[in-house]
Amino acid sequence: MRYRFLSLVFSILAGTVAVETFRETLFYGILSMVLPPWIFYGVIAVPVIGFISEKRVFSTGYYIALVILVLIPSIQDSELFEGVIDAIYYLGYETLSRSIFDLFPYRDSLDSLFTVTALHLAGIYSENLEAFERRLNAEGYRFTVTPSLFLLMLTVGFVYINLDRISSISAESNFVYALISLLLLSFSIMLIWRLKE
Amino acid sequence: MSAKKVVAMKSLERELLKLLAVLIVLSVILIMEKILLLALMVLILYLIPSKFHTGVTGLYFNPPSHVGDEVVLGFTVTIAGIGYARISLKTDETVHVVEGNPRTGGFVPLFRRFRIHVRGVALKRGRVNFGILNVRFDDVFLLKESSKEIRLNAESEVRVRVRKVKKIRAKRRKVRDSYPDIDVSRIGVPGTDFREIRKYMPGDPVKFINWKATAKKNEILVNEFEVEGKRAVWFVINTSHHPFADRYYLENALETAASLAYYFTRRGHKTALTLTGTAKTIYPDLGRKQFNRIIKELTTAEPESRTPIATLNETKKLMMYHMPFVIYITHIHDDLSAFNELRKSGLKSKLMIVYGKESSNTLAGIAMSMMLRHKIRKGADVVRDTVRVRL
Numbered sequence: 001m002r003y004r005f006l007s008l009v010f011s012i013l014a015g016t017v018a019v020e021t022f023r024e025t026l027f028y029g030i031l032s033m034v035l036p037p038w039i040f041y042g043v044i045a046v047p048v049i050g051f052i053s054e055k056r057v058f059s060t061g062y063y064i065a066l067v068i069l070v071l072i073p074s075i076q077d078s079e080l081f082e083g084v085i086d087a088i089y090y091l092g093y094e095t096l097s098r099s100i101f102d103l104f105p106y107r108d109s110l111d112s113l114f115t116v117t118a119l120h121l122a123g124i125y126s127e128n129l130e131a132f133e134r135r136l137n138a139e140g141y142r143f144t145v146t147p148s149l150f151l152l153m154l155t156v157g158f159v160y161i162n163l164d165r166i167s168s169i170s171a172e173s174n175f176v177y178a179l180i181s182l183l184l185l186s187f188s189i190m191l192i193w194r195l196k197e
Numbered sequence: 198m199s200a201k202k203v204v205a206m207k208s209l210e211r212e213l214l215k216l217l218a219v220l221i222v223l224s225v226i227l228i229m230e231k232i233l234l235l236a237l238m239v240l241i242l243y244l245i246p247s248k249f250h251t252g253v254t255g256l257y258f259n260p261p262s263h264v265g266d267e268v269v270l271g272f273t274v275t276i277a278g279i280g281y282a283r284i285s286l287k288t289d290e291t292v293h294v295v296e297g298n299p300r301t302g303g304f305v306p307l308f309r310r311f312r313i314h315v316r317g318v319a320l321k322r323g324r325v326n327f328g329i330l331n332v333r334f335d336d337v338f339l340l341k342e343s344s345k346e347i348r349l350n351a352e353s354e355v356r357v358r359v360r361k362v363k364k365i366r367a368k369r370r371k372v373r374d375s376y377p378d379i380d381v382s383r384i385g386v387p388g389t390d391f392r393e394i395r396k397y398m399p400g401d402p403v404k405f406i407n408w409k410a411t412a413k414k415n416e417i418l419v420n421e422f423e424v425e426g427k428r429a430v431w432f433v434i435n436t437s438h439h440p441f442a443d444r445y446y447l448e449n450a451l452e453t454a455a456s457l458a459y460y461f462t463r464r465g466h467k468t469a470l471t472l473t474g475t476a477k478t479i480y481p482d483l484g485r486k487q488f489n490r491i492i493k494e495l496t497t498a499e500p501e502s503r504t505p506i507a508t509l510n511e512t513k514k515l516m517m518y519h520m521p522f523v524i525y526i527t528h529i530h531d532d533l534s535a536f537n538e539l540r541k542s543g544l545k546s547k548l549m550i551v552y553g554k555e556s557s558n559t560l561a562g563i564a565m566s567m568m569l570r571h572k573i574r575k576g577a578d579v580v581r582d583t584v585r586v587r588l
Contacts (some may be wrong), residue, residue, distance in 0.1 A: 060215050067223065079228030088427045110231055120216065125338075128209040132339060136302075141283055143303040151337050152242075159238050167234060177230040184221055184236050187243065191214045 003130035004057060006149075007123040011047035011058040018066035019043060021112040025073050026103055043069070058123030063116070070113045076106040110164035114163060118156040125152055209339060247336035247343045249278030249305070258328065260353035261319035267294050270327055270351055271314035272470030276305050280336045284311055292317035303332075317433055319355050320444065322451070322496045326352045331507030344473055351476040357451045357495045362460040392421045392483065429467035429481040432458060432491075433509070433535070436474035436498045442531040450526045451495045453551055457524065462488040469521060470494060473535065476508040481519050484538035505535035512544055529568050533575065539578055548575060 019040050020027055028040070043065060050057045075081045081104070088097040129145050136143065159166075169176055217239055224232035252275040257527040258270035270292075276282045286299035297315035319325070328349025335342050394410050397417035410418040432454045436447065458468050463485065470491050475498075479490050505527070516523065523546035526535045539546040550572055 060212075060219060064219060067219070071223075071227070071229075074229075075227075077229055077231065080226065083228075110234075113232070114235060117216075117220075118238060121238060123210040124209065124216065127338075128212065129514070131208065136283075139283075139301045140285075140300045143281070145281060145304075145339065146306045147306075148337055148339055155241055156238055159241060163234070166237070166480075167231065174230070177233055180233045180236060180240075181221075183240055184217060184233065187240060188214065188217055188221070189216070193209055194210065 002025050003126040003133075003149075004051065007057040007126035008047055008051045010119045010123040010126065011062065012044050014058070014066055014116045014123070015041075015044040016061075017112055017119070020071040021070055021109050026105060027072060033042065057105070057127060058120055063120045066116050066120075067113065070109050070116055072104065073107040073109040075104050076101075103162070109165070110197075114160060121156065122149065122152060125149055163187040164197065208239065213242075213340075230573060242338045243340060245279065245336045245338055245340075247278075247280060247282065247334055247341035249276055249282070249334040249343060249345075251276055251332055251345060251347060253330070253349060255348060256328070256349055256351070258349075258351040258353075260327070260351070261355055262353075263358040263454070264319055264322055265358055266319050266355075267316065268319050268327055269314075269316050271312070272328070272349060274311045274313070274330070274332070274347075276311065276332070276334070277308050278305055278334060279307060280305055280334050281339070282309070282311065283333040283335075285331050285333075286313055286315065287331060288317065290388065291319070291321045291325050291327055293320055294337070297392075320448075322355050322357055322448075322498070324352065325355050328352075335350050355496070357455040357492060359459045359492070360452060360456040362456050367421050390422060394418050395421050404467065427464075427466045429469060429519050430457075430461045430515060431469040431471065431481065431519070431521035431523045433471045433473065433505075433523055433525045433539075434498070434528035435505050435525070435531055435535070436472045436500055437496050437505050437508075438474065438502050439528065439530055441553075442500065442528045443553045444549055446528045447498070447500060449553070450500055450528070450551045454524075454526055455492060455495050458488055458491045467519075467521070469519070472498055472501075473505040473508040474499070474503055476503050476511055478512050478515070480515070481521060505531070506538060509538055511537045513538070516544055517542065517555070522546070526551055528553060529565055529572065533572070536575075548572065 022040065023037075043062075046059075046062050046065075047057045048064075050059060071078075085097050085101050088100065125148065129148060133145055136145075166176075212538055217236055220232055220236050224230060253272050254275065255271070255273045257269065257271040259267065261268045270286070274284050276284075281302065282305050283302040284300065288294055288299045292299075292315070294315050296317070297313070299313065299315050301311045301313055303309065303311070306511065319327075326348060328351030330347040330349065331344065332347060333342060333344045394407055395418065397406065397419050401419045405419045405421075407418050407420045433441070434450050434454050436450075454470070458470070461468050466490060466496070467481040467483050468487055470479040471477070472494065477494060479487075479494055482490075519523040521544070524546050525539060525546055526549045527536070529550055529552070533548070536546065536548050550569065
């Protein structure tokens with residue numbers, strides 16, 4: 001139960017970070033004219049409902065919703081967004097395309113995205129550690145797996161500290177991204193293979 | 198030692214896989230390569246290895262010689278690695294643990310020692326290794342698991358206990374079948390068939406002294422001849438697999454058979470054994486060697502799939518040749534088809550019911566006592582444990 005509660009804390013923190021990041025956009029300013037500002041914090045209710053109803057607290061759906069909120073400030077960085085804007089422009093709706101473009105001024109939100117992802121990772125671990133400890137107790141072992149969570153925090157912190165360095169190296173050459181993609185693909189295949197066994 | 202990697206924490210891996218999938222899909226759809234950097238957090242978790250090294254020191258082992266004897270085992274396991282160790286001593290079938298915990302484990306920050314000390318009662322017969330250790334090691338992020346099996350030098354030969362049967366006596370009632378001679382004489386009337394040379398014992402006739410062997414060995418040795426006039430006793434033990442025949446029943450049945458075999462061998466009867474589960478038969482014979490053969494067979498006996506009636510149909514012909522007194526040792530749940538077949542064949546036989554684990558359920562207890570009453574009506578004797586053997 002204590003790990004699940006920890007997961008709830010992580011999910012609420014992540015939700016707050018995501019909403020705060022989204023609040024700094026122009027798009028939020030327009031939306032707040034129509035909707036009351038507190039309604040955006042309603043997102044945080046999702047993990048609380050999950051916690052009360054004994055379901056997943058920090059679910060993948062919730063994480064995706066937060067990622068979308070966090071990515072809105074830096075959507076200009078997306079090639080897809082640029083493509084859409086260009087398409088509208090070449091279709092003859094120049095004013096519309098410029099308005100949409102101005103609606104999403106670029107603001108780097110990679111830090112927030114990283115925080116949300118790190119909290120999601122911690123949330124995944126918290127919920128699974130609880131199940132793992134329950135299984136250990138059923139097998140007759142009496143020890144805690146809390147060090148995993150602590151070391152996870154350390155590892156994530158280590159990556160966070162070096163994030164700027166990694167992103168500057170990556171920005172110089174797309175080869176790093178290609179390498180990460182390759183690693184990701186091979187890891188995904190390996191994981192699928194292991195799960196199949 | 199054998200090491201193998203096994204799949205662990207499937208749900209955690211599934212969650213991480215989902216996270217990776219989300220990141221890949223988002224970066225591809227939005228064409229934002231920066232999102233891929235986030236995947237590094239997940240990838241780095243897989244870089245921690247789950248390799249570990251073990252060592253066992255301070256082994257203390259007090260071996261049992263019979264089923265039911267005390268076993269004491271203590272040792273220290275040293276583990277080097279980073280992760281979680283789960284050490285378990287295999288005791289399910291071999292030892293009933295009375296004191297201590299056969300499982301231990303915890304977080305290993307590079308190096309850690311774990312101590313296991315158990316005291317229990319031996320359950321398994323035969324050549325048993327009481328020191329089989331299973332060490333499982335999870336990496337610190339619980340994504341990979343390695344395991345090792347360590348066999349300690351804690352092997353022992355566990356035999357069936359032979360209890361002292363003080364006296365076998367029939368109940369005061371009108372019996373249809375009497376037991377074989379239960380006289381107190383050590384041997385029957387010696388025949389002419391030579392059996393072995395043994396040491397002289399007071400009371401042996403002088404004419405049986407083997408003077409040649411005596412001169413050679415410089416001690417008085419006598420010739421022993423096959424005895425006549427004593428009926429062979431054939432033990433048929435129901436070792437066929439049955440859902441309600443538990444381990445306690447088997448141990449009690451084997452102990453009863455061993456004790457009775459000793460009793461009848463000492464009194465000069467030929468003894469034979471049939472185990473229904475394996476259809477293994479030891480032909481009737483006399484003496485200590487035969488007793489040792491029976492004990493050896495009882496030590497390795499385990500429940501098997503063959504039915505008692507099938508085994509009996511196979512050995513009946515041999516039984517008819519020797520016309521022994523058959524002691525059929527079985528459990529309370531037996532349908533007695535094999536015993537009825539023995540009776541039909543005209544062989545003198547006795548049914549002996551041996552108890553298994555007592556049921557704590559009242560309803561089951563009532564059902565069992567009803568079954569028992571039915572079997573007693575059929576002439577069965579009930580043995581709760583071999584200390585109180587009374588035929």
